[in-house]
Amino acid sequence: MTTTRQHQRMRLLFRLSLVSVLTVGASRVALDYLRNNDVGIKLMPSEYTIRVPVEVSEEETIEDGCDVFKGRWVWENESYPLYEEENCPFLVKQTTCLRNGRRDSFYRHWRWQPDGCDLPRFNGIKLMEMLRDKRLMFVGDSVQRGMFESMVCLVHSSIPSSVKTSLRRIPPRKVFKIEEFNASIEYYWAPFIIESISDHATNHTVHKRLVRLNSVAKHSQEWGGVDILIFESYIWWMYKPTINVTYGSLDKIEEINVTAAYRVALQTWANWLDSTMNPSTQKIFFVTMSPTHLWSWEWRPGTNGNCFNETRPIKESSYWGTGSNLDIMGILEDILGQLTINVTVLNITQLSELRKDGHPSIYGERKGKLLTKEQKLDPKNYADCIHWCLPGVPDTWNEILYALLLQDYRVHVQ
Numbered sequence: 001m002t003t004t005r006q007h008q009r010m011r012l013l014f015r016l017s018l019v020s021v022l023t024v025g026a027s028r029v030a031l032d033y034l035r036n037n038d039v040g041i042k043l044m045p046s047e048y049t050i051r052v053p054v055e056v057s058e059e060e061t062i063e064d065g066c067d068v069f070k071g072r073w074v075w076e077n078e079s080y081p082l083y084e085e086e087n088c089p090f091l092v093k094q095t096t097c098l099r100n101g102r103r104d105s106f107y108r109h110w111r112w113q114p115d116g117c118d119l120p121r122f123n124g125i126k127l128m129e130m131l132r133d134k135r136l137m138f139v140g141d142s143v144q145r146g147m148f149e150s151m152v153c154l155v156h157s158s159i160p161s162s163v164k165t166s167l168r169r170i171p172p173r174k175v176f177k178i179e180e181f182n183a184s185i186e187y188y189w190a191p192f193i194i195e196s197i198s199d200h201a202t203n204h205t206v207h208k209r210l211v212r213l214n215s216v217a218k219h220s221q222e223w224g225g226v227d228i229l230i231f232e233s234y235i236w237w238m239y240k241p242t243i244n245v246t247y248g249s250l251d252k253i254e255e256i257n258v259t260a261a262y263r264v265a266l267q268t269w270a271n272w273l274d275s276t277m278n279p280s281t282q283k284i285f286f287v288t289m290s291p292t293h294l295w296s297w298e299w300r301p302g303t304n305g306n307c308f309n310e311t312r313p314i315k316e317s318s319y320w321g322t323g324s325n326l327d328i329m330g331i332l333e334d335i336l337g338q339l340t341i342n343v344t345v346l347n348i349t350q351l352s353e354l355r356k357d358g359h360p361s362i363y364g365e366r367k368g369k370l371l372t373k374e375q376k377l378d379p380k381n382y383a384d385c386i387h388w389c390l391p392g393v394p395d396t397w398n399e400i401l402y403a404l405l406l407q408d409y410r411v412h413v414q
């Protein structure tokens with residue numbers, strides 16, 4: 001029941017919010033280079049250098065037909081979060097809400113409970129055994145980087161501290177290596193999946209977007225040999241209803257409807273997948289759109305705020321905000337449906353929609369810097385309601401990913 005004026009306002013707010021949180025400042029560039037060294041512990045050869053088959057118990061098996069994306073959030077303050085922010089040295093300040101001053105802690109203590117089954121408890125050693133001599137790579141934007149960092153923290157906290165790990169920055173990649181297992185968990189910055197002028201790891205802006213609809217080659221040469229690929233691309237498309245596109249030549253730029261552009265882009269990506277992926281050795285996932293909580297009137301009519309000051313999840317089970325575009329969702333379904341190779345959809349949109357409490361809000365960053373005191377007093381303009389605090393919602397996405405990898409391992413290896 002929103003009016004046209006409200007729609008226009010929403011669109012404008014969406015743009016402002018995107019600009020404030022997707023634009024990385026020069027300070028981040030400098031920081032990234034400074035921090036481009038190993039974090040880790042040196043040690044002796046260990047028991048983990050020997051391959052051990054992963055045992056998947058009855059309890060860890062998801063029953064056939066159980067939709068793990070349908071369920072509810074359960075308060076679990078004893079056993080969640082699965083790691084502590086201060087014990088994970090790999091987080092960037094975009095997600096370290098506690099350190100950035102957030103005082104309420106409820107957001108860290110929710111567990112996702114699917115309706116028809118239980119998720120297995122995350123076990124870093126089992127994941128490492130499954131990833132032995134393998135590479136797992138997250139591809140996408142800064143929301144996807146949050147998922148990568150969550151995975152790194154989950155692993156780091158659940159393997160013995162004697163196991164040597166390192167995080168290296170090789171822009172636009174980040175590589176987390178777990179030596180004894182010869183395994184790596186990686187992140188690759190590609191906010192549109194296909195090529196664009198925003199592909200520099202740190203020097204990019206959402207103000208100027210130009211995508212090359214027919215090419216993914218520059219990126220895909222880095223993806224080709226990866227064993228498990230997890231793609232995501234949404235929020236960068238949504239800055240305006242139209243986007244500038246080209247089919248190669250920079251003199252021939254057209255401004256077209258975002259939904260039309262998204263379809264062509266995904267088709268380009270899909271063609272590449274179909275022609276190069278080996279379904280018997282490689283696994284592909286696609287993460288659906290991560291919801292934003294920019295307009296509090298959507299879940300609490302009559303209010304005029306955003307995710308700021310939200311400390312509890314939404315209680316209903318089917319809240320869906322207008323920020324999660326159904327046309328884009330439909331396009332994703334169409335394109336994946338036409339593929340000849342299997343792409344597993346991590347359909348995290350609905351479950352994350354309920355977590356209006358999970359965003360950094362004013363305890364995030366803007367242009368690579370924490371908010372100033374004055375900015376914090378102006379949450380309408382400065383709250384980050386797009387990214388997620390860690391520990392938090394992306395941990396659940398990874399628990400589900402882990403559960404699916406375990407099922408696949410059971411079916412194909414055991």
Ligand SMILES: *[C@@H]1O[C@H](CO)[C@@H](O)[C@H](O)[C@H]1NC(C)=O
Nearest residue numbers: 075076077078079080105109
């Ligand atoms: C967990 O929550 C329950 C009820 O909300 C409370 O009684 C208990 O003290 C809490 N435990 C911890 C460790 O915070």
Ligand SMILES: *[C@@H]1O[C@H](CO)[C@@H](O)[C@H](O)[C@H]1NC(C)=O
Nearest residue numbers: 132133134135181182183184
């Ligand atoms: C380590 O893993 C990579 C793939 O990630 C593989 O190419 C390489 O052969 C492995 N090294 C050893 C010693 O097995």
Ligand SMILES: *[C@@H]1O[C@H](CO)[C@@H](O)[C@H](O)[C@H]1NC(C)=O
Nearest residue numbers: 025026029030200202203204
């Ligand atoms: C970022 O890119 C722009 C143009 O692509 C360039 O003019 C500018 O110097 C770059 N900034 C940094 C910090 O590298």
Ligand SMILES: *[C@@H]1O[C@H](CO)[C@@H](O)[C@H](O)[C@H]1NC(C)=O
Nearest residue numbers: 207208209240242243244255
């Ligand atoms: C497309 O590019 C033109 C020329 O640079 C610019 O004026 C226009 O605002 C751009 N459109 C979008 C949707 O970014």
Ligand SMILES: *[C@@H]1O[C@H](CO)[C@@H](O)[C@H](O)[C@H]1NC(C)=O
Nearest residue numbers: 241242256257258259260327
């Ligand atoms: C974009 O195109 C789709 C179909 O191609 C159409 O349904 C939608 O209304 C268009 N949006 C705009 C803003 O033109």
Ligand SMILES: *[C@@H]1O[C@H](CO)[C@@H](O)[C@H](O)[C@H]1NC(C)=O
Nearest residue numbers: 305308309310311312377379
């Ligand atoms: C935050 O929410 C609480 C109630 O949940 C309210 O009492 C308080 O005034 C709010 N604070 C601000 C700054 O809006």
Ligand SMILES: *[C@@H]1O[C@H](CO)[C@@H](O)[C@H](O)[C@H]1NC(C)=O
Nearest residue numbers: 288329332333345347349350
């Ligand atoms: C994801 O789940 C929603 C329901 O929560 C559904 O409407 C949508 O079609 C699903 N998307 C895909 C790509 O399967």
Ligand SMILES: *[C@@H]1O[C@H](CO)[C@@H](O)[C@H](O)[C@H]1NC(C)=O
Nearest residue numbers: 279280339340341342343344
């Ligand atoms: C794709 O997945 C379906 C259902 O999980 C399965 O029946 C089919 O054999 C898979 N196809 C390939 C090529 O792996």
